[in-house]
Structure formats: structure tokens, C-alpha cells
Amino acid sequence: MGKVFAFHGGIHPPENKKQSTRTPIRKAPLPKLLYLPLQQHIGMAASPLVNIGDRVLKGQMIAEPVGRISASLHAPTSGIIRSIGPHPVPHASGLESDCIVIESDGQDEWIEHQSIEDYTKLEPGTLIEHIRRCGIAGMGGAGFPTDVKLHLGDDHIVNTLIINAAECEPYITADDMLMRERAHEILGGIRIISHLLKPSHIMIGIEDNKSHAIHTLEQVLKGCELNIDIRVVPTKYPSGGERQLIKLLTDIEVPSGRIPADIGIVCQNIGTTTAIYRAVHHGEPLISRVVTVTGDAVAQPQNLEALIGTPFADLLDAANVYENKLYRLVMGGPMMGVTVEHDQIPVIKTTNCIIAATIDEMPPAPPEQACIRCGMCEQVCPAELLPQQLYWFSKGREFDKARHHNLFDCIECGACAYVCPSSIPLVQYYRFAKSEIRTEEAEQRKADHARQRFEARQARLEREEAEKEARRKARAEEAARAQQARKNNENAAATAEPAQDISALKTAAAVARTKLKKAQKALDAARESGEGDISALEAAVQAAQTSADQAQKALDSADKPSAPTAPAAGADIKQLKTAAAVARTKLKKARDALKNAEDKGLDGLDKLRATLSTLEQKAEEADKAFKDAENAASSSTEATPAAPVDMKALKQQVSIMRTKLKKAEAALEGLEGDERSQAEQALEELRQRHAEADQAFKAAEQAQIDAAAAQGVDLKQLKIDAAMARAAVTKLERALAKTEEEQERASLEAELVTARDKAEQLNKTLQQHEPA
Amino acid sequence: MSLIRMSSPHVYKANSTANVMRLVLLATLPGITALTVFFGWGTLIQIVWAALLAVAFEAAILKLRRRPLGFYLSDGSAIVTALLLAVAIPPFAPWWVTAVGVFVAIVIAKHLYGGLGQNPFNPAMVAYALLLISFPVEMTRWTSPFVLNGEGWPVASFMDTLGAIFGSVEHIWYDSFTGATPLDELRHRGGLTTEETWRQSLVLSQGIGAWHAVSAAWFMGGIFLLYRKIITWHAPISMLLALAVCATLFYGFDPDSYADPFFHLSTGATMLAAFFIITDPVSSATSNRGRIIFGASIGVLIFIIRTWGNYPDGVAFAVLLLNLAAPFIDLYSQPRSYGHSRANKGRGGKA
Amino acid sequence: MTTVITAILILFGLAVVFGIILGYASIRFRVEGNPIVDQIDALLPQTQCGQCGYPGCRPYAEAISNGDAINKCPPGGQSTIEALADLLDVEAIPLDAEHGEEQAKTVAFIREDECIGCTKCIQACPVDAILGAAKQMHTVISSECTGCDLCVEPCPVDCIDMIPVETTIANWKWPAPAESRNLIATDRGRGELQQQEAH
Structure with missing residues (x-):
């Protein structure tokens, strides 16, 4: 042993x-x-x-x-x-x-x-x-x-x-x-x-x-x-x-x-x-x-x-x-x-x-008396601590000091409390202090963690902000660069590739025409007065004529491909419409000009006629493109009702149709003869389309109602609405509780009543539709 | 079924503060007996008077502080304080001296600091020191030994003593019973050597036995307390040792000017202090190591005050000074806890 | 005359010597700038709730270091005030009720079937403790939630509750023993009462 x-x-x-x-x-x-x-x-x-x-x-x-x-x-x-x-x-x-x-x-x-x-x-x-x-x-x-x-x-x-x-x-x-x-x-x-x-x-x-x-x-x-x-x-x-x-x-x-x-x-x-x-x-x-x-x-x-x-x-x-x-x-x-x-x-x-x-065996502890620092606890402590010091520190919530006095070496054996003449529940004090310290530590850990997360979030937000800023800057730069490039291109196009930019070409053609006119005017003046170097002037007019022709030719060649590509490109109908309208206006202007010229018997009539014919052609083209596009669009709108339906778009479509129909009817009254029959035909077409759209809309609506009836409305939407209404009610109530002014209260109360009604209604609907 | 829920432990040693106090009172019996035998009824009368006053003051102050009387009075601490003060003041001291002393001890030194367990100073010693400074005449007029059975010494009956204390007897009458204590004699010896003083003084040459006997009685009480584990040996033994070592050193060096160690240990309040005063747990150091430092420092201080101070006995001042130092001692005398290689020092924590 | 010069020289010499010593000491033993803001921030509960009137704990810590009152933090409560008072060596004052009252610890809870997925609470949460995406139901990571209740107000459908943290065996704390030493006369017999209750 x-x-x-x-x-x-x-x-x-x-x-x-x-x-x-x-x-x-x-x-x-x-x-x-x-x-x-x-x-x-x-x-x-x-x-x-x-x-x-x-x-x-x-x-x-x-x-x-x-x-x-x-x-x-x-x-x-x-x-x-x-x-x-x-x-x-x-x-x-x-x-x-x-x-x-x-x-x-x-x-x-x-x-x-x-x-x-x-x-x-x-x-x-x-x-x-x-x-x-x-x-x-x-x-x-x-x-x-x-x-x-x-x-x-x-x-x-x-x-x-x-x-x-x-x-x-x-x-x-x-x-x-x-x-x-x-x-x-x-x-x-x-x-x-x-x-x-x-x-x-x-x-x-x-x-x-x-x-x-x-x-x-x-x-x-x-x-x-x-x-x-x-x-x-x-x-x-x-x-x-x-x-x-x-x-x-x-x-x-x-x-x-x-x-x-x-x-x-x-x-x-x-x-x-x-x-x-x-x-x-x-x-x-x-x-x-x-x-x-x-x-x-x-x-x-x-x-x-x-x-x-x-x-x-x-x-x-x-x-x-x-x-x-x-x-x-x-x-x-x-x-x-x-x-x-x-x-x-x-x-x-x-x-x-x-x-x-039994109660005699383990009677309740007598009430705690004052510690007299007798030190008996210290004599029995198997961990060799100073129990009474720990007691004072625990009681006084001086946990730092308790720790310093090795509180955590306490094994909670209870020997100190057993001998304490003042019946102090020492062990409970230590347990209390220990759990307080542990909680404090846990809270500290959590606080540190929260701080880290907060700082991380803050950093993230800043970073995102910076990124956004950087993107914005980059975009602006990009735009500036593009602008610059375009300018450069324009300059280049004027000299090298006139076909590229129609507007530039147009300007060039106009300039050439003006020059031509001026030269011709000068030539006329010279001829009238019989002075000056007519032949030189004629040469200048010739040159101007050539350059104007060239410019016009370039413009035409540039213009032509751009016009037909538009419809093919999949049809921005609006743009096409505008283009057609512009073409028509131009045509009209040209016609006016021609008439004017014919009336006055001016020169260049042939040329004007030629222009007019081109313009007519163009206007036709534009119109055709527009119609094609519109047809395509209407066919696609007709197709939509079959698909799962944007009800709103459908509705819009129908109302647009109705408006068009009305307008067409109104226009019809003012027309006669051939035009009238044509217009009537168009109107018929419109009516038909309107009826179709209306039907589609109604069908879609019916389908939706059916679906709603089948699956209980749009539950989610309804729920959201209901929750929003409820929230509105609580918010109003809160506001009402806060305000003291009589008038405001009255209006708030009125609002509250409506809000409540709405909420109730929604709730009712929700209850009806909610699967039981 | 709903049973009680509470923190462990669930059993307690049959032990209470009141019990501790009772044992302390029991341990003072030999000392009180010896004092009564050698110095007359005065001590007993003072004890009873002081105890009555103490309970009354305690009750009054508890009432003022709105504390339940029964709960706090039953711990018996007031009576112990009163007793320690009563045995320290001269047996023939007038009643009002005791009254002032008890008032200071209970009301000022104890309750104004928050009651039992909160007082930084030993209440009995605070009161004693205050009385000594305020009423030096009354406080140094100690009774001659053997007042109960003459043989050359004056004798005072119980009633006479009672009368003397409560002021119905002329001063001159009890002047004949009073004399200097051995420490007084040695302190106020003029230019005489120790040996000459011994020979010249009646108290020293013939009456010293009474003081030895009283010290022995206190010592017996102290052994009892140690045996019952009410106090630990650390403070008393270290105090007595320190006092003895100091006295031996100086006596060995110059026997003519200094008293011998046995004299120091066996006269005055040495033994009373060692076992009953400095072991007051509330105002002393906490840990065992702290108590050794505490006791030894008091021993040294007692010797210093006795030898070179103005007062013949220095127990009260030594104790009060060290009471002041006790919290500091506590900070630097923590025990080495289980599993730690070194003891912690200082307060720990912030500030 | 020489004495005067000697004295002046000696004093001058001393001044130089001590100056050098002081200069050296100021470099050698330089204390790093005391990051008092960090220390204050460490004591704050980091709920980032903004009840103090500052946008987060750190700004409040900075405000305190610039002399703002220390009693504006309801989540931290009295214990935080005391810790701050201890750190700054000022008087601990009671919590300023203007900024709210100390409440039991709570954690946010989203009633998920009412959530419409608006992400407003996600944007409000200072510690990113709410999980979810637009049109998706959101949920709170309860272990990360600081209970600041900043997410409650933005919710358009009021589906966020602040529920008090439940006591379980894991987070149960030993209570402090009932004070009986400071019994006052009117409480007399409280000890016995407890015993009777226990019977």
C-alpha cells in the first residue's frame, strides 16, 4: 500500500x-x-x-x-x-x-x-x-x-x-x-x-x-x-x-x-x-x-x-x-x-x-447573517481559496477581483458553506458570480462579433458605393469617348466615306445646292448685265452643279439602304410611322414646289419632277414598311391572348382599337366617293380587329377568373394586400394615439375607419379564398 | 408535487455566530475569575454594567437603522465587545467612563461603519484608546492586587466597590486601593535600572504574581478557543513570538534598561490581546499568512510602544494601527491556491 | 563672482543633463496614443441600434470621448453606464429615459407567412442578420441578431416581432442569493416566510 x-x-x-x-x-x-x-x-x-x-x-x-x-x-x-x-x-x-x-x-x-x-x-x-x-x-x-x-x-x-x-x-x-x-x-x-x-x-x-x-x-x-x-x-x-x-x-x-x-x-x-x-x-x-x-x-x-x-x-x-x-x-x-x-x-x-x-434531516438554511470574517471557510477550502473574499467580491459584484482571487478554481464542493457560522449560502454566491462572469463574457463575445459584422457591413456598403461611383464614372467616360469618336468619324466621313452619315451628306448636298444657286444667280446677273467673265462663271456653275449632283447622289445612295433596312430590322413601328409621315410631308412639299414652278414656269422643272418621283417612291416605301411592321405587330398582339396574357396590355390594346375605330368613323363622315369606300373597307377591318382584341381580352379575363375560382384567387397578392391594409390600420392607430390636435384627429379617425373597412374587406375575401 | 429548490450544500454544520460568541464568552471565564480574585469585584461589576449598556445601545441603534432586533441581538457580538472593554478598563473606573466607552464601541466603532462584519477597527480597542486619551487619570488608576484577601493589601467589599464605581463613595476612599500596574512601574522608574526598580516597587516585588496568574488564565482561555477551532494559532502565536523575540534581543543586549521577555509576555494585556483581541476576525487579516504578518507586527509594535512610547501599555494602539493595515495585508498575503504555482498579489481587476 | 558663474554653469549643466534625460525618456517610454474611443467602443453593447441618437456604437463612442453623456445607451443599461463611468472616471448616472428604457434582451422574429419579401428589413439590419432576397421570404439569424429592433419600423406589413430571449438550461443563470442581511424591520420574518412557502 x-x-x-x-x-x-x-x-x-x-x-x-x-x-x-x-x-x-x-x-x-x-x-x-x-x-x-x-x-x-x-x-x-x-x-x-x-x-x-x-x-x-x-x-x-x-x-x-x-x-x-x-x-x-x-x-x-x-x-x-x-x-x-x-x-x-x-x-x-x-x-x-x-x-x-x-x-x-x-x-x-x-x-x-x-x-x-x-x-x-x-x-x-x-x-x-x-x-x-x-x-x-x-x-x-x-x-x-x-x-x-x-x-x-x-x-x-x-x-x-x-x-x-x-x-x-x-x-x-x-x-x-x-x-x-x-x-x-x-x-x-x-x-x-x-x-x-x-x-x-x-x-x-x-x-x-x-x-x-x-x-x-x-x-x-x-x-x-x-x-x-x-x-x-x-x-x-x-x-x-x-x-x-x-x-x-x-x-x-x-x-x-x-x-x-x-x-x-x-x-x-x-x-x-x-x-x-x-x-x-x-x-x-x-x-x-x-x-x-x-x-x-x-x-x-x-x-x-x-x-x-x-x-x-x-x-x-x-x-x-x-x-x-x-x-x-x-x-x-x-x-x-x-x-x-x-x-x-x-x-x-x-x-x-x-x-x-425529511425537514429535520435537511432543514431549510437559517437566514443569512453578517459575515464576521471568521475564516473558517478558508480553513476548509480544498482549493485553498479565500472563500470569504470571494463572497465579498461576488456580493459586491466586483467580478474582476473575484476572478483575480481564482474564483474559477472553486469546485463548488460546499465545504465553506457547510462550516459558515453565519449561514451564508457561499456556494450560491460563487455560482452566481461565475454565471454572471460567463454571461458577461458571452455578451462581450457577441458584442465583438456584432461589431465585426457591423464594420464588415459598413465596409461592404462603402465598397458598393465606391463601385457604383466607379461604374458611373466609367460610363461617363465611355460616353465622352464615344462622342469624341463620333465627332472624329464625322470629320472623316465628310471626306472619306460620305455614304456613312446621311445627315452630313444632306448638309453637304444642301451646301452644294446653295453654291450652285449662288453661282447660277451670279451667272444670271452677269448675263443680264453682260459684264464680267461669263464663261468663267459658267464653268463655276458647272462645277457647282457637278458637286451638287455628286452630293445628292451620295445622299441618295446612303439614304436608300437606310430606309429599307428599318422595317427589316424588326420594326420600331413608331419610328417607321414617323419616317413615313416625313416622307409624305416631303412629298407634299415637293409637289407644292413643283406646282409653284410649273405656275411660274421656272427652270429645273424636270429636276424637280425627278425629285418628286423619287420622293413619291420613298414615301411609298416608308408607308409600306410601316404597314408591314404594323401588321406584324398586330399579328403579334393577336397572338398574345393565347399566351398567358398580360391583361393590362390586352386591355390597353382594346381601348386603343376602340379609339382608332371612333376616329376612323369620324373621318369617314367627311369623305366621299372612292375614298369613302376605301375608308369604309379600312374601318371594317379596324372593327374586326377591335372585336378580336375585345374577345381576346374577355377570354383572358374569363380564364383568369376561372383560374382564381379554381385555385382561390391570387392568394399571395390578396395576403399582401390584407397585410398592408392591416399595417396601415396599425400605423394609423399609432398616429392617432400620438396626435392631440382635434382636427387632425378627426381626419385621422376618418381615415382609420376607411382603412379598417378596407382591411376587413380584404380579410374577408382572404378568408373566403384561403383554402380552409 | 412541488418540493423545495435551492443551491447545495443541503446540510450544515451545527454552528452559528451566536455559538461562536458563546464559546468566546466561555473562554473568558478563567480570566474574569482571576481578575476578580486578585483585583476585586470591580471587574465583574464593570462587565455586567458594560454588557447591559451594550445591549441597550445595540437595540437602540438597530431600532434607528430599522433592523429586526431579535435577529441581530441574538448573535451576542455586542456582549463580547462589552466584555473585552470591561476587562480592559480599571476595575474602579467610574460608571460613566464605561458608559462612554461602550457607547463609542457599539455606536461609533461598530454601527456607524455598518454593523457587525463591516467595522474596520476592533470596537473594544477603539473605545479603550479613546478613553485612555480622554480620561488618563481614571484609566491609569489600576487596583492594587489582592483586594479580596489582604495580607498587607487593602481590602474592598462588593458593596464598597459598587459604590465607588457609581460615585457614592469619596475618591479618597478608593485611592487607597489603587496603584500602578507593573508596566507603569517600569515605565516611570526614573533613572533606575530594571533590577533596582524590581527591588524598590512593592507591586513588582510582591504583586507581580497576580498579573502572572491573570495572564495564565487568559492563556488558558486561549488554548480552549484554539482547541475548539474558534481561532487559529497564526495570529496569537506569531504575536507572542514577535514580542518575545524583540524582548529577548533587547534584554540580552542591555538587561539594565529593558525588561525580560517573560515579563513582557505575562503582564499587561499581552495574553488578553493575543487570544481575544487580535483574533477578532472582523478587523484582522483574513488569510493564515496574513494573520501571521498581522500578529507579528502587533507584537513588535507592542514592544516598541511599551519601551519607548508615552503609554505604559501599547496593545490598543498596536491593534488599531494594524487594523488599519489589515486590508493591505490581505491584498499581499493571499494563499497559493490549488493548481497555481504562485499566490496572487494585489487587488486584481481595474482600479 | 566666480561663485556666481560656477553656480550658473552648474545649473546650466544640470538643465542640459536633465533635458537630455527627459528627451530620451519621452522617446524611449513613449505611450502609444491611448485609443480611448476603442476602449469605449469595446464597452458598448454593439447593438448598433441608434437609440443614443448616433448612427451606431462607434459614433457614440466617439461622441462620448468628446464629452457626450454616458447614459444614452438603453441596451447596455446601467451596467454599461457603470463600466463607462469606471473607464472614464466619472460619476455613474442613471439611464437617460429620453433614449429609451433598459429592456430584457430580445431577438427579432419574422412571421414568415406574412412576409412579402420587400427586403426593407435587410437594408435596415446593421449586422446583416436577416437573410432573404426580393420576393423571397426573409428570416432572422437569431444568433446574430442584436435585438436592436431597427428592422421593425421599416416593415410595411408589420410582420417582425421582437421576442424576449427565452431562458433555457443552456443560458440559465444562478440568481444571487436573496438578501437577508439588509432585512429591515418591516421585512421581519421574511426568512421564516420563505420557509413556510417552501413547505
């Missing part, structure tokens, strides 16, 4: 362990309903694999682990999944959490499961994965997923394995009884852990008040090939605290904020070793555990092997609870356990004890 060291502080509360060790571990009766919280361990909550109404078999996985630190969950018995939802769980807050509820069918039918023949032949990773699949989490109280601890050998040098059998809390005897009755399983479990972690030294830390268990373990360990040491430590609370036990057995302290593996130590609880044994040698997942049911309010304090998820009430019944004496129900020990508010709360993987206490 090795040397045992000491840790600072500690207390000796009344043990109260004898009551529950008189009878062997008994199987608890199968409960009707089992509540399985998805989170029974530290880490992420498991995610359900089953649905309501499914039948599950005993040992079937019903929730799988999420992420690295998590544990799976198995059905403790066969039955039907009744619900998945909030149910009270054993937690200090008394709040609810998601649970899977199984109604047992009483058959307790196992799913097919298999033991591992020889685990030593398995890859360690596979073996650990098997243990993970079995949902094993530390059964001492914290519920840390065991597979994570078993992986510690991967990145740490583990030379010492400590099996925590101290069970220092009063009342609890679950581990004690386990050691008395299932020492072989414990040894088997230790073998597996040892195989995985390969420690050089294994220690079982056990308090000296469990002589029976010590004896049994010694018997089992006789002849064991492993280097296992049973270290008996003096009974003192909290020797079972992980860090305290390590100090007791090795005299090494785990550095603050680190884990034992950092100093080469891994701790496992006795209960966890048996769970590992059963998982490996029987293939059974963690679905039951030994629970001490004790306290003065039960007639037969004892240890029960209970299925995970069994409500406390069933266990209390099994131990014959005195309902009327029950005052306080504690899950866990009296020093660190949590109170539960009612007895439908289920056993979870970490439930080692249920204390049903």
Missing part, C-alpha cells in the same frame, strides 16, 4: 452511509414511462434517431452523438416512442429540456447485440469507437464522455490511471455496493482502460470507511497481472474530487485551467469501469446504473439498479417513500447535489443517489 498525502481543508460531515448498505443491489421494477433527456453529459446534446410512434428495442440507439464531445443514447427497454419534447430534467434551474419518452411494452426485448471476442486484437480506435457507440459518459457526477478520455493516450503521455472509488459525499453508496458485488466487472473494466491508455501505474483511491469494499477488491486483485495499487485514503470530504484525489495519491497538483492528462494522469470512476466492461464483454450500451435511494423519508434505503430514464417516483416507491414526510428531494449527494422539484424527473447517467430528506 503506497503512501497517501494530504490536501488542504476538507470537512467531516455525518456520513449516513450505513442505511443504504444493508441490502444488496436490487433491480428496480420496470417503469411504465421512461424519460430520456438528450443531454445527460457534458458537451453537445445528442440528436434523436427515432420518430414518435416508432417501436424500439432494448439497447437500440435512439439518439446519436453530435460533434466530438457528446454521447449517444439508447433505449433502456423495448417500447414505443411516445413523444420527443420538453420535460423536466435534473438540473439546478428546474427548467425543462428535450427528452425522448418511451412507453415500455413490458417485454424488455433486447436488440441483437454482440460482445467483443478479444478486444486486445482490435485497433484501439475501433474499440474506443465501440465504447462511444455505447454512450458511456462519466458516471461519477460530471458526465464527461468516456471515449474522449480514452483518447487522451493519443496526444498525452499517460503514466498513471486513477480509479476514483473515494465516494466521499455522505449518503451515497452506489460505488461502494458496486465494488462489493461486482469487483470482477470493475477489474475487467480497468483492464480495458489500461489496454487503451497503457499507464505504467494504476491506483484505486478509496476512503477508509469502505472496509468491506476494500477487502473484496483486494481478493479480486490477488494474482492480477496489472500493476494495481489500492490506496486507502482517510475519510474526508471532498477527497473524491478529481483534483483532490490526485493530490492525495500523487502529491501533484493539477495546474489551474488544465486537465489531469496534462500531468500524465487520467481518472475514471468505478461506475464507468463497469459500464465499459459491460459494453465490451456483453455489448450492452449504458442503459442502467446503480442508484442509491436513501434519506429519512424512505422506509428502505437501498441501492437499486435502475434503467436510465426511470422517474424518481418509481424508485422512491420501490424504496417505500413516506410521501408526507418528504421535504426535499436531492439528486446526488447532500454537499453538491441538486434539488429537484418533483418526482417525475428521470434518472440520468450521472444520477448516483437520490436523497428523500
